[in-house]
Amino acid sequence: MTESHLRIGVIDPEVLGTYGDTGNALVLAHRARSRGVDADIVMVHLDETIPADLDLYVMGGGEDTAQALAAEHLRTSRAFSAALARGHAPLLAICASFQILGHSYTDAHGRTVAGAGLLDCHTCPQGFRSIGELVSTPLLDGLTQALTGFENHGGATQLGPDATPLGRVKAGAGNATDASERVDGACQGSIVATYMHGPALARNPELADLLLARALGVSPGSLAPLEVPFVADLRAERLAHSQVNTP
Numbered sequence: 001m002t003e004s005h006l007r008i009g010v011i012d013p014e015v016l017g018t019y020g021d022t023g024n025a026l027v028l029a030h031r032a033r034s035r036g037v038d039a040d041i042v043m044v045h046l047d048e049t050i051p052a053d054l055d056l057y058v059m060g061g062g063e064d065t066a067q068a069l070a071a072e073h074l075r076t077s078r079a080f081s082a083a084l085a086r087g088h089a090p091l092l093a094i095c096a097s098f099q100i101l102g103h104s105y106t107d108a109h110g111r112t113v114a115g116a117g118l119l120d121c122h123t124c125p126q127g128f129r130s131i132g133e134l135v136s137t138p139l140l141d142g143l144t145q146a147l148t149g150f151e152n153h154g155g156a157t158q159l160g161p162d163a164t165p166l167g168r169v170k171a172g173a174g175n176a177t178d179a180s181e182r183v184d185g186a187c188q189g190s191i192v193a194t195y196m197h198g199p200a201l202a203r204n205p206e207l208a209d210l211l212l213a214r215a216l217g218v219s220p221g222s223l224a225p226l227e228v229p230f231v232a233d234l235r236a237e238r239l240a241h242s243q244v245n246t247p
């Protein structure tokens with residue numbers, strides 16, 4: 001990053017773009033530019049080595065077979081993985097990306113695929129799909145507002161001790177429906193992972209600004225306030241739809 005120039009990487013949009021999660025990069029770029037920070041979106045494709053020197057990364061959701069290609073890509077992009085393991089830059093991972101950043105996932109056909117091992121978690125098939133609105137109370141420091149998204153996944157993810165959940169579920173399934181306490185997502189080092197599509201950052205500007213602030217090396221409170229009325233309306237409408245009364 002130069003003084004006021006942020007480079008946002010979108011990893012493997014051709015296989016992790018099924019659910020519109022590339023929109024997260026658009027939200028980040030818009031919120032950066034609105035604060036006077038120039039932002040470029042860098043599409044990183046399957047046949048390229050993932051650059052290790054970008055400032056912020058996003059990865060989206062995808063189908064079981066497609067996400068196996070992305071898992072292989074992560075495993076072979078060693079400099080990127082090493083940089084992430086050091087906490088070099090924030091990474092937002094959605095659904096399939098959450099799963100492939102873990103130690104392994106087993107798909108709906110019983111095939112087990114090795115993940116990047118950057119998140120302490122494993123994913124196994126639930127035998128059904130969790131589809132619908134997902135609302136949680138944030139557990140990550142710096143977040144105060146309810147998290148809202150849309151989930152659509154057949155995998156259930158168990159976290160190990162090195163990962164902490166992003167939110168406590170108030171509506172929807174989150175990581176696993178059979179857990180004694182339902183949670184969504186995982187946070188470990190500079191990685192934030194979640195089952196929320198939406199795109200998640202269009203619905204959760206506080207999370208977008210937390211990631212931006214981390215990428216810029218500033219505190220979230222130092223970013224100029226940015227109210228987008230449409231976003232406030234969207235949040236209110238979605239939270240009302242989930243019949244969850246949250247701030």
Ligand code: GLN
Pocket residue numbers: 019060061062063064067094095096097152153154155156
């Ligand atoms: N294929 C994975 C699952 O169904 C991830 C789906 C997604 O990214 N929405 O669990």
